[in-house]
Amino acid sequence: MPDTITNKLQNSTVQDVIATKLARAVFAGFEAMFATFLNITLGTQSRFEQRQYHEVQSAMRERLQVYERQVKSVSEAVKVIAYAELSCPQTWQLAKNIYGNMVKNHENEPIAHTFFNSTFGAIWDDKKIRTVHLFVLKAKYRTQPRPYDSLVKRISLQHGFNSAIKTLITNQVFRVPFSNLNQDVATLQATLTQGAKQQCRQVYELINLNDGYIEYAYSHFYRNKACYLIGRCIAKNGDNMPFAIAILNTPKGLKIDAVMMGADQLSLLFGFARTYFMVDTDQPARYVDYLSVLMPHKQRFELFNAIGFIKHAKTEFYRYKVDTTKNSPASFKYVAAPGTPGMVMLVFTIAGSDHVYKVIKDKFSAPKTATKAQVKEKYNFVKQADRVGRLVDTHEFRYLAFDLSRFSEQLLQQMKEHIGSSLIISGKALILKHVYVERKMTPLNLYINDCDSKALAQVMLDYGRAIKDLAGANIFPGDMLMKNFGVTRWGRVVFYDYDEICPLTDCNFREVPQTQNALEELSSDSYFDIEPNDIFPSQFKVFFSANELAFNAFNSHHSDLFNAQFWQTCQQQVQQGYLPDVYPYKQSWRFK
Numbered sequence: 001m002p003d004t005i006t007n008k009l010q011n012s013t014v015q016d017v018i019a020t021k022l023a024r025a026v027f028a029g030f031e032a033m034f035a036t037f038l039n040i041t042l043g044t045q046s047r048f049e050q051r052q053y054h055e056v057q058s059a060m061r062e063r064l065q066v067y068e069r070q071v072k073s074v075s076e077a078v079k080v081i082a083y084a085e086l087s088c089p090q091t092w093q094l095a096k097n098i099y100g101n102m103v104k105n106h107e108n109e110p111i112a113h114t115f116f117n118s119t120f121g122a123i124w125d126d127k128k129i130r131t132v133h134l135f136v137l138k139a140k141y142r143t144q145p146r147p148y149d150s151l152v153k154r155i156s157l158q159h160g161f162n163s164a165i166k167t168l169i170t171n172q173v174f175r176v177p178f179s180n181l182n183q184d185v186a187t188l189q190a191t192l193t194q195g196a197k198q199q200c201r202q203v204y205e206l207i208n209l210n211d212g213y214i215e216y217a218y219s220h221f222y223r224n225k226a227c228y229l230i231g232r233c234i235a236k237n238g239d240n241m242p243f244a245i246a247i248l249n250t251p252k253g254l255k256i257d258a259v260m261m262g263a264d265q266l267s268l269l270f271g272f273a274r275t276y277f278m279v280d281t282d283q284p285a286r287y288v289d290y291l292s293v294l295m296p297h298k299q300r301f302e303l304f305n306a307i308g309f310i311k312h313a314k315t316e317f318y319r320y321k322v323d324t325t326k327n328s329p330a331s332f333k334y335v336a337a338p339g340t341p342g343m344v345m346l347v348f349t350i351a352g353s354d355h356v357y358k359v360i361k362d363k364f365s366a367p368k369t370a371t372k373a374q375v376k377e378k379y380n381f382v383k384q385a386d387r388v389g390r391l392v393d394t395h396e397f398r399y400l401a402f403d404l405s406r407f408s409e410q411l412l413q414q415m416k417e418h419i420g421s422s423l424i425i426s427g428k429a430l431i432l433k434h435v436y437v438e439r440k441m442t443p444l445n446l447y448i449n450d451c452d453s454k455a456l457a458q459v460m461l462d463y464g465r466a467i468k469d470l471a472g473a474n475i476f477p478g479d480m481l482m483k484n485f486g487v488t489r490w491g492r493v494v495f496y497d498y499d500e501i502c503p504l505t506d507c508n509f510r511e512v513p514q515t516q517n518a519l520e521e522l523s524s525d526s527y528f529d530i531e532p533n534d535i536f537p538s539q540f541k542v543f544f545s546a547n548e549l550a551f552n553a554f555n556s557h558h559s560d561l562f563n564a565q566f567w568q569t570c571q572q573q574v575q576q577g578y579l580p581d582v583y584p585y586k587q588s589w590r591f592k
Contacts, residue, residue: 018085019094025081026095027102029074030115034108034282036066037308044222044278049176051249053225053579060275061384067311071115075122092120092133100135108285110143114312121398136315137322148290151283152231154213161207164214165189169256172220172229172247179253187591188256192233192243195261202239212236217290221307222278224386225249225581226257228269232294242266242294246585258589263295269584270298272439273389273494276308284309305393314395317437325403328352333408339443340483343368344375344499346418348411349440358394358436359419370499378498379436388473388582390466392486392496395437404430438496441486448482448550457553459487464558466493471570472580476504476535481543482550505574507535509567537562 040063047055078086085091096116103112113135120133135141153171155164166185169178178184196204206212216231221244229245244260260266270291281287288303295303301316328351337347337356343365349356360372370378382391407415407430415423424431444463448456463485470477477484478500485493495501508531540562544551560566573580583590 015085015088015091015094018082019091020098021081022078022091022095023099023102025077026074026099026116026119027112029070029077029119030103030112033067033070033115034111036070037063038280038282040066041278041280041308044280045174045220045227048222048225048227048249049174051225054577056222056224057386057579060278060386063278063308064310064384067115067118071118071122074119078119078123086123089133096120096133096135107283110141110285110315111309111312113141114315117315118311136318142319143285145289145292146286148286148293151219151281151286151290152215152217154215154234157207157210157212157214160210161193162189165192168214168216168229168231169245171216174254176249177253179250179255184256184591188245188259191259191591192261195243195259196233196241199262200233200235200239200241202235202237203233203241206235207233217287219279219281219287223275223584225579228277230266230291230294244269246583255591257591258583258585260585260589263297265585265589266295267298268490270295270302270306271389271488271584272302272305272393273387273391273488273492274306274393274584275385275387276310277306279307305395310395314397317395318397318400324353325350325406330405332406333411334402334406335408335411336414337440339446342497344370345497346414348415350406354440356438356440357400357432358438359415359422359432360434361418362421363418368499375499378501381503382498382501385475386473388469388475389492389584390469390473390494391475391498392438392441392494397435397437398433399424400432400435402430402432404428441488441494441496443483444485444487444493445482447487448547453549455491456549458491459493460550460553461557462491462493464554464561466495467558467561468570469580469582470495471504471567472573472578472582474504474574476502476507478502480540504567505571506533507567507571508533509535509537509564509571511564512536512538535567537564537567 040059043059044056047053047059082088082091099116100113103109106112117134117136124133155167155171157164162185165188169181169185169188193204193207196207203212212233212235214231214233216229221228221230225248227247227249229247230243232240232242234240241261242263244266245256246258246260248255248257260269279287284304284307287307288300291303291306292298292300299316299320301313301320304310304316305313332351334348334350334357337349339347341347342358342361344361345358346361347356347358360375364370379394379396382394385391387393404425405428419432422433422435424433444459447459451459463482466485467477467480477495477497479497484497485495487493541551544554555562
């Protein structure tokens with residue numbers, strides 16, 4: 001009996017030591033990941049000032065690799081450290097508790113929690129993972145909003161609103177001067193005053209009384225070719241009007257290009273079809289707390305995603321999914337998403353949700369010939385691309401759990417038939433081995449059936465613009481049927497079906513050769529050779545075969561899309577390094 005007790009004590013001591021080493025290794029990996037992430041971000045202002053826009057895109061792609069690369073590195077180290085205890089659940093549970101104490105009160109505790117989850121998931125992979133090993137749902141893992149005073153500065157209006165606005169702009173430190181500072185400031189003053197008059201009467205009245213404050217974030221928000229100054233006008237009673245000031249660096253110097261006012265306009269700037277901001281801060285979680293004040297209708301996962309912390313955004317999304325499911329009526333069931341069923345993806349959603357879930361089918365419908373691996377590569381390509389406001393962002397999940405009782409019988413049958421290899425039913429849970437989550441929109445082909453002629457003309461205009469914006473970013477959608485595009489609440493057209501997407505420069509755009517005789521034209525076989533990457537723009541008209549009104553509206557603005565020369569010119573521009581200007585705000589908001 002004494003020998004048994006001694007063995008237990010020795011085993012417990014070994015387990016404690018190994019668990020502590022595991023926790024320390026993961027924490028060191030998290031700190032290294034964050035430091036590398038921040039170092040890339042720190043160069044953003046310099047790239048902006050030097051107008052190094054290709055380097056901006058390269059830095060964004062590099063930063064997207066940091067997290068996964070560090071998780072892999074830590075996982076390899078942990079395998080050596082743990083040795084025989086690597087697959088011991090009790091050791092990992094103990095390591096989680098030790099790690100939790102290590103990061104308690106850490107400035108970025110929630111992101112540190114997610115890093116532990118990622119490391120554990122990378123090692124255990126497809127083994128049954130219990131939530132006891134993860135920092136996810138318990139209330140103690142959900143940090144409450146914290147003070148953000150250290151992130152912002154306030155300028156009193158006691159010397160007048162115009163003076164405060166000039167101070168706001170001159171307080172920003174750049175190594176490039178404004179080309180016409182006084183004119184920009186005057187336009188900004190007038191625009192903000194008019195915006196306050198229309199959107200927030202209390203702020204407008206205090207502007208005229210020289211009362212209240214202008215508050216702004218110390219850190220700039222950089223994306224593509226622009227820098228954004230984020231803040232708000234605040235009345236003493238707490239009423240406020242958020243704003244985002246867009247600053248561009250032109251060959252003549254800096255210029256204020258636009259200002260977005262109010263939570264709705266800021267929401268457009270932080271939209272789900274945009275690439276991620278670079279924000280020079282070591283307090284990202286606290287910045288999300290601040291942004292939540294400016295845009296209270298935005299969920300935390302959307303804001304973490306917007307500033308580049310996409311892995312923690314997944315953690316926040318899962319919490320959001322669980323909470324909304326629990327709080328929704330039991331009659332709300334997961335059902336097939338509206339629209340034409342996909343040949344490659346099974347797509348479903350639930351009432352009251354703004355999102356859809358997409359699972360790759362086990363077998364694709366003809367004429368699709370891609371493999372699952374190739375489809376995943378396409379989605380990864382989109383993740384790395386500049387989405388120019390036209391590609392819906394996705395969250396990729398493995399082993400995502402759902403409440404089985406929430407699935408309609410019809411959908412459950414479809415899932416068993418089409419995605420059986422990705423489906424696990426365990427007790428009361430339905431688990432998907434691999435799934436993408438996207439924002440829900442109205443499919444374009446459904447939208448045009450219910451809109452009036454004015455809305456049809458507008459959406460067809462934007463449909464063509466979407467295709468051209470993507471071409472300018474070296475992206476060819478592949479399958480440009482209207483069912484693969486969606487319409488946002490702003491009436492903006494975006495693309496969301498990625499199984500045939502590719503770089504524009506990989507395509508060979510051709511005109512259909514002239515026939516030699518009538519027999520060739522009537523033949524069911526092609527009368528000329530076609531390579532796999534050959535694209536014939538003149539055949540794009542078939543996308544409109546079911547709706548003549550839509551075609552006429554589209555053709556009146558975008559007939560050039562049916563000519564190979566347009567696409568060849570776009571390819572030449574891409575190859576020459578040309579980056580088009582893409583604005584995440586309406587043209588009418590731009591300063592003249």
